[in-house]
Amino acid sequence: MLIFSFSLGQPVRATGASFSIFPQGGTFTTGSTFEISVFVNTGGSNVNAIQVDLKFDPDKLQVITPTKGISVIGKWIFPPSFSNTKGIINLQGGFLQEGINTSEGLVTVIVFEAISPGRTEIRFLDSSQVLVGEKEGINILTSVNRGIYDIIPAPSKGPRIFSETHPDQNSWYKNNNPTFSWERIEGAEGFSYKLDDDPLGEPDNTIDTPTNFISFEEVEDGILYFHLKAKKEKIWGGTSHYKVMIDSSPPLKFQPYLEPLTLTPGNYLLVYFETTDLLSGIDHYKARLADLSDPQDVVFSAWARQESPFRLSKDRKGIFEFQVRAFDEAGNFQEGKIQIKIVNPLLILASGGIQIKGMFFPWWQVYFLAGMILLLTAFFIFSLIKRKRESLRIRLYKEIKEAEKEIEDVKEAEEKLRRLRIMEEQAGKEWRRLKERLEEETE
Known part of the structure; x- marks a missing residue:
């Protein structure tokens, strides 16, 4: 709306x-x-x-x-x-x-x-x-x-024009080398012609050919008009027009795909495909299925007209390649393909992604999810290592502090022992001095 x-x-x-x-x-x-x-x-x-x-x-x-x-x-x-x-x-x-x-x-x-x-x-x-x-x-x-x-029908003003390469003026052709011929006119001195995109174009008053045939090579794509007039008895006659529609380019490139993030019920896959043609438009699609399970014996189905989506049974385990051709109105075609590996009805691998239990995920989503999982895993491991290192640092710090305290205690004990030894030496000296005094007094 x-x-x-x-x-x-x-x-x-x-x-x-x-x-x-x-x-x-x-x-x-x-x-x-x-x-x-x-x-x-x-x-x-x-x-x-x-x-x-x-x-x-x-x-x-x-x-x-x-x-x-x-x-x-x-x-x-x-x-x-x-x-x-x-x-x-x-x-x-x-x-x-x-x-x-x-x-x-x-x-x-x-x-x-x-x-x-x-x-x-x-x-x-x-x-x-x-x-x-x-x-x-x-x-x-x-x-x-x-x-x-x-x-x-328009009355002919000039010679009747024909084209062997483009016989139908309302059909598209991929041949970009058009040829034209026209009826002979008794007594004609020659003909003037012009090829352009103007429906009512006029050739100039110059004789271009005395014959009744002309060909062009590699003309541009599009809707073109061939204009022709004859000169007879020094007088130019009316102009005839002939339309040619040329499209020598294939449709735009495309690739079949499985619809992302959609649940496909039933025992089949839905393969979608679509493209556009910039000039003549898409006329139809043809598709076939190649069984690549045995590389030595590849089996192809026949090309057949196909509308999107294509249904592929999940019961057929193996590796398959779905090939589809888009034909435009001129007969040009563009081919797209997708490879699908059916492991079992619950797990499908395709060139565009993976389908699990009927839910299809494009590869970019799978890669994104895998990247997020790896990122979260790395973050978890980093956090775990960081916590371990912090715990180890704290433990080492405590052990160092305890060792430093023990060293201080040892130093204090050594100092006390040194003092005791000094006191012992002083006491020994005092004892010897007292003993000597007693001995002197006794004598």
């Missing part, structure tokens, strides 16, 4: 709004361009945002530009987009300040090219919206119309 918030200057009146296409009909020739205008009627309400989603037949019409000229849109929420492969145009815009109140506001002018004969229509999709309200975003769209147009 589109939500675009702006402040409102007055209360919201949720009355009916409408989208309309003008003109609603017309007849156009193949190769010509025409314009349609898209209008909005807000039904008396102040509108804050609109979403216009249009559908057209890409086999009969192609968008040249989705926006031309002025518009009541104050700001495009997303850049206007379109797909000439899917036949969809998407416009999302908002209005500043109090919004817009209009009975005939021009949203956009779209330029189409008519590419093949037949009746075709341009209509609004159900996802189109007209929103009011600063926060609630109420959709007040109640009515839309549609345009119906007739495409008729």
Whole structure:
């Protein structure tokens, strides 16, 4: 749902709004361009945002530009987009300040090219919206119309042009070496031609070739137009146009994957794949499964059309490689692959990650978790070593203090012993002196 918030200057009146296409009909020739205008009627309400989603037949019409000229849109929420492969145009815009109140506001002018004969229509999709309200975003769209147009073959103004390399003007080709030929014109002096991206381009008034054949090499990818006119009796005739659509580049590179952090119930794996093509668009995918369990006897299944996701049974133990090719409208393809090792239904190893009990984890998450475990383990070991060292330091400190005290005690004892010895010597000397005095007195 589109939500675009702006402040409102007055209360919201949720009355009916409408989208309309003008003109609603017309007849156009193949190769010509025409314009349609898209209008909005807000039904008396102040509108804050609109979403216009249009559908057209890409086999009969192609968008040249989705926006031309002025518009009541104050700001495009997303850049206007379109797909000439899917036949969809998407416009999302908002209005500043109090919004817009209009009975005939021009949203956009779209330029189409008519590419093949037949009746075709341009209509609004159900996802189109007209929103009011600063926060609630109420959709007040109640009515839309549609345009119906007739495409008729264009009368040839110049020589009829053919191409052996690009025979269908509405198909994409990967061959970027187009060749062109044209009907012979009796009495023609020569022909002037030009190859460019302008649908209505004109060659100059210079004879480029007297023959009715020309080839080009390695032209650029895209939608190109070959323009041709003949000179007869010194007068240049009308110009013929021939469209070629060339896409020589493969789709963008991609890799199949298992959906991360999703629980896959059942006894199968879901392998997803998707890519885009910048020019002609993706046409289809083809896939096959290679059993690599025995390198000497690799078994391949046949290529078959496949939509995403691919289901692989978990009961098939072994090593497998899922290969998928994305083909664009021109036939170019890009291949992606993923290798899967089924150890048992509860443990799956893939080139993109690991699946345990149906829960898939990408390798980066596994590596991140392993790194966190290693980091926590290292922190725990470091803390343990630190505590051990601190405990050892404290114990050694205590033992050193105790040893120092014992040394002090020994020193004190030695000092006491030294004093006792001195006292003993003094007592001995005194005794000998007394003894000598007694002996003298006795004599």
